[in-house]
Amino acid sequence: MSKQKIVVIGNGMVGHNFIEKLVASKGYADFEVHTFCEEPRVAYDRVYLSSYFSGKTAEDLSLVKPGFYEENGVKIYMNDKAVNIDLKAKTVTSDAGVTIAYDKLVMATGSYPFVPPIKGNDRAGCLVYRTIEDLEMIQAEADKGKIGVVVGGGLLGLEAAKALRDLGLETHVVEFAPRLMPVQLDDGGAALLKRKIENLGVRVHCSKATTIISDGDTCQNKMVFADGETLETDIVLFSAGIRPRDDLAEKVGLTLGPRGGILIDDQCHTSDADVFAIGECALHDGITYGLVAPGYAMAQAVVDQLNGKSAEFKGSDMSTKLKLMGVDVGSIGDPHGNDEDALSYVYENGPEEIYKKIVVTPDGKKLLGAVLVGDAEDFSNLLQIMLNDMDLPEHPDALILPNRGGGGEDLFGPDALPDSAQLCSCYDVSKGDIINAVESGCCTMADIKATTEAGTGCGGCIQLVNNVLNSELEKRGVEVNTDLCEHFAHTRQELYHICQVEEIKDFSTLISKHGKGHGCDICKQTSGNIFSSLWNAYALDQTQIPLQDTNDSYLGNMQKDGTYSVIPRVPGGEITPEKLIVLGEVAQKYKLYTKVNGGQRIVLFGAQINDLPAIWKTLVEAGFESGQAYAKALRTVKSCVGSTWCRFGLDDSVTMAIELENRYKGLRSPHKMKMGVSGCTRECAEAQAKDIGLISTENGWNLYVCGNGGMKPRHADLFASDLTQEEVFKYVDRLLMFYIKTADRLQRTATWLENLEGGLAYLQDVVINDSLNIGEELETQLAALRATYACDWKRVVENPEYAKRFRSFVNVDSAAEQLFVEERGQLRPATEDEKLKGIAVQVKELV
Amino acid sequence: MSEFQSVCSINDLIPDAGVNALVNGKEVAIFYIDGKVYAISNYDPVAKINALSRGITGSIGDALVVAAPLYKEHYNLVTGECIENETLSVPVYEAKIENELVFVKV
Ligand code: SRM
């Protein structure tokens, strides 16, 4: 049987989602897919478009895994617009002249930004906000100008305003209606939102109609309003709504709605039985949706039908929750109470700037809608109540009144939801899907994301999904056990705070007061780590020794043959020839295998315990310090040569790296930390793969945080731009100390951030805006730790008591037996086989 | 028959940690916990190196254990059994403290 040919017009969010779903569907082997992509790049995430301005690249935004289309035999026509459809012959023709026959055609042409017919709307600096090309133009104009105005105070307009503000422009929002977000908010909510946004430095002008845009006096443009007022601006960004792209459909005679949009039925069929329309171009039941979730639902309906199942799209909920410039906003159902008899409850908290309203049926039994501004925590709860038509409590206002410790917290906990409740609207994941995932072994939010995709779209559902996950795990007796181990019913964070508040500095006190048993390798190591983070406790002090992993305890990593590595610190990777010679001499004398390692420094392997103090004595005398490759602490700060030598270098990355390394060396943390400093955006130091990364720009340093190489690489997030060195230190001080205080055991900054509620924005708030008012305290604590730094190995060299630990035997003075083999002119551990065959040599006759 | 031999002074021990001793040509790991000493072979049968004296001690349920430093299996200090793998065990030796001296019988 020949394959059914599916042609998709438009490779936007929904077009791509459709293909992804079809590829994943059972019957995919029976299909052959072709798609026309008008844009110069494959589908990307418009929802996160504005993050382009905070450092995300077009590749980061891409929704298509490299190779996905090729591997699945999907033929994509890039940069090629479909210009004609022959509904009779069932063919599509493109701009480039390609003609393809189809069995089924899917229109996913999206929409375009509506530009109001104002005179002058096509002047230079007048722009829209929908594609990456639009963003590039906005960026170019922003580089030249100082002021930007967004026309339209809806959801997208406010997001555009944020982008302009982030680009450093004086930003205004002009809205025709008397309030912001007129569709989603009521007067009270909108007024509070306006106040908050203005506090962030964006000027909001409501009830303003623009009549003309003309030459400006001080800027490139001047906007003139119906009330006679004017506003000078360089950029005018139109965000006054969207219109479905239905021109091609109209041209070939498909039926449109009275105000546009390709008319579809519940099966997403257009007026032609072999043509579907999905996403923003489609008009269903009188509505065109400007959100992505309904588009995904339509895509699913079509995929199901192609697989021979019956399916329908019955309309979608348009509730939204978002963070606009750091302000939480939620809108559910009908927030205006359009039903005349509907009742509403309002809670307004002036000092804390919170506004909440719910609209309920006249009998007070069911929820019709809600508005939340300033605190949208109740969003998922309320949304579920409405979507599942659940009965309200006797006093519905309890749902929005603050719960000040009065109990009854979970009026509607995750257990109250039916299994059919949709938790993640972006990927249509229900509570039942989450339960199935838990059944099949998912235990963490990360598992859930990987298995069900829940939470990987807009992220709005994460809290709710997490609640369901925890509640399901608890039911299965997988207590969501956050206990460190059988000896302590506490998390690392709790233990840290206990030790800090009670000034506990040794394990026996800690376990006798707060734990049970003798402890184990997990809680002992964690406690030792906490004592070091709090008090700079030294691993070789009597009370600390039993708490250390062998690596920490012998100040070197134990290798597979029981010998240790020697890794001196080489700050920033800069090393003098004299020091190199000393390293060479030491390696020669003690017959150590020598390698340049992945952290831009030199490692000597194969040192026997009893040689370690003498090796380090030579190194310390030559000016080396411990590189702490064994510790949960700062490892290396990788640098490129930077402006001193490199023709592209903008700043002296080496000096910066050395200063960073010296500033944070010795700082004990929940896991190891790595940093990198590059002299320009070419990024030779790979700073974006580090816990802390700096990249020099024309105007200072860009700070990246929480990146990671290793098992699960994660690109660092741009945290703040154009910083001075002082600002860098201040932010990094705060961030690291906050990490040390709150992270879990062996949690690197990348996973820490991914698990931090509120994510990057929250972290920025804490560190940059000092929202918790702990900035100074964090800095002081870090300064105290820095002040008591001492090189681990210097202390051993200077104190014979510590050196005693490094004897091979307590009762005799000889070295332990150790077998090596020579390879490429150096020694390496003998394999079991070599030992048996007697090839191995017992060495360490010192030269 | 082997005899108790004096190995070192209790001042050479560190509470809750181990030391390594060479007794009759064998490496013996000696641990000092709650005023008592425990001796097992220093040989880690999984990593195939002499290293158990360098592990962290602790308890699992009621059993006193040491965690092997390389791959973290736990060995019972009294019976020598491996907690994670019942087919594995390490030799245990009698040990005692007398007049502040540590004795083992290997
Ligand atoms: C020596 C070195 C490899 C080399 O020959 O180049 C090395 C060797 C070890 N690495 Fe590494 N890593 C080395 C650079 C790296 C790098 C590269 C870098 O730092 O730029 C990475 C990836 C970057 C990153 O960490 O984000 C790296 C990712 C890891 C990981 C995975 C970490 C993760 O979060 O996924 C581990 C495992 C762990 O830490 O739990 C690890 C663990 C180890 C351990 C400690 C494994 C162990 O327990 O025996 C190795 C022993 C080190 C030793 O004997 O001193 N090593 N390791 C490098 C030492 C650098 C230094 O001077 O400190």
Ligand SMILES: Cc1cc2nc3c(=O)[nH]c(=O)nc-3n(C[C@H](O)[C@H](O)[C@H](O)COP(=O)(O)OP(=O)(O)OC[C@H]3O[C@@H](n4cnc5c(N)ncnc54)[C@H](O)[C@@H]3O)c2cc1C
């Ligand atoms: C800045 C911004 C923020 C947003 N934020 C959110 C949000 O927070 N939540 C949310 O749910 N939604 C949000 N959206 C809306 C969301 O992006 C859209 O709902 C979604 O992209 C619609 O997908 P689509 O495939 O229908 O249209 P599109 O993604 O626009 O894709 C249509 C594609 O078809 C192409 N095309 C059109 N005609 C042709 C042709 N004849 N031949 C070939 N190709 C053609 C177009 O070039 C385009 O690439 C946001 C949108 C923007 C712009």
Ligand code: SF4
């Ligand atoms: S990152 Fe830039 S400055 Fe540094 S070496 Fe590379 S190109 Fe030169």
Ligand code: FES
């Ligand atoms: S609702 Fe958007 S990711 Fe789940």
